[in-house]
Amino acid sequence: MANQNVGLEKHALKAHPELLRLAQERPGELVEMLASRNAHRFVEFAINQAGPTVVPHLITALANPKFARKYYSLGVEACSLLPVDGTPLEIVLECLEQYRPREAVAPVGPLLFSEDKRVRQAAALLLGSMAYDECAQPLQTAFSDCDKSVRSWAIIGIRRGLDEGRLSDTLRKAIYPAVRAMVPEDESAAECLLRLDRKRAIDDLSAPELLRVGTSGFAGVLTALRAAGVHLDEAQLTSLADELEQSEMDYPNDKALGEVLQLLSLIRSQEAEERIRRGLKSRSKRVREGAAKAQNILKGTATPFAIAFDLLKDVGWTGLTTPQQRVLAVRMLIDEVNNGGFSQYFSNSSGEYWRMALEGLRCIGAARDAGILAEVVKAFGPNGAAATQEEREEQFMQLSEEEQSETNVQWGRLGKQFYKNEDDREVLLLQYIGENAEHFRRPG
DSSP states (O other), rough: TTTOOHHHHHHHHHHHHHHHOOOOOHHHHOOOOOOOOOOOOHHHHHHHHHOOOHHHHHHHHHGGGGGGGGGGGOOGGGGGGTTTTTTTTHHHHHHHHHHHOGGGHHHHGGGGGGSSSHHHHHHHHHHHEEEEEEGGHHHHHTTTOHHHHHHHHHHHHHHHHHHTTEEEEEEEHHHHHHHHHHHHTTTHHHHHHHHHHHHOOOOOOOOTTTSSSTTTTHHHHHHHHTTTTTOOOOHHHHHHHHHHHHHHOOHHHHHHHHHHHHHHHHOHHHOOOOOOOHHHHHHHHHHHHHHHHHHHHHHSSSSSSHHHHHHHHHHHHGOHHHHHHHHHHHHHHHHHHHHOOOOHHSSGGGGGGGGHHHHHHHHOHHHHHHHHHHGGGGGGGGGGOOHHHHHHHHHHTTHHHHHHHHHHHHHHHHHHHHHTTOHHHHHHHHHHOOOGGGGSSSOO
16 A cells, blocks of 8 residues: 555564465455454455465445444454454455556446445445546546545545556546646646646646636645646736735645745745745745745756656665765655655665754754654664664664563654744755755756
């Protein structure tokens, strides 16, 4: 699964070898367990390891009424790590995503008429992700759902299909109008539209009715146009900035203003640069972040993280300069912790760079975040977290069950403090990049 905590999955299956044996020998029993009082998230983990032999059992479960019962009615408790107000059907649909069997399209389609919104969401996502031509009609059903969240989950699925290059020209054309209709209400729809048909989307997204303050998708339209390299007229951008500055400075208006500032940076006029400098003093974090990105565009560092990650791939960690190492280590820490907490960070390979992340946070001026990370690593002992995933896992396993539980609680508390972002770390990181711009430009 895209958002699965890999470390938790590996640890769980090591502790439950009987589930792995079922995955290898009797995968059908694993699927049945999902709809029993013995259901647990670890069963899903094992299904993910079972391979294609589990697919027929998952497809059969789609039409089985007991898989549509709420987990709480099955007697499943919260400690199962499953949504007790959800259903086994949701988990079945999630498990099918990694296999994407074509034969699942027909039985998944009718689930878009379920009374359970969560089932409709999972079905819409799976159909978009599978991205077969025959998904076009059921996706039209998903896009006509009365609940916006179901329509948005269809967009998420389509983006996953696009990420893996699975959408044919036929499917792109079929769903383009429905995605176009989503642009005013879903921030990610504009970027999706651009990927379906770039030339057509640029014309559509530049239309006056979409470049209008006040719609939920307005910031997404600006982001997509900037990504497409579209330069809007300075007078138009200035007018949008004036209107946004006079509006309530909360989401999505603050994000839209941040995007306008980045588009203004492409114009490079004195007035545009002055407005960008004012943006750095905004009370909104999103506006300050947009202004910091705009300043980096002016300095020729529009895509610093992509450049640094490309360098990491080309020359390895030791081949990077110190500023590049600091930025990448902090970037990986932020992304991992925001996605799955400190447990995910240290369960994945990013955790091996925690010392440089700590140095980086201190260097950019994020003292509170540095203190939080320093507190987290105390759980690993006086020498801190080990260099490899396996060694860190072993360090954690050496703790007693009570100590592991206490550590998880503490990391959860520290994670909440980290999410508050009291240091304004994104802006600090972008400003550090600007101060070291020569390390974040592509050669030539």
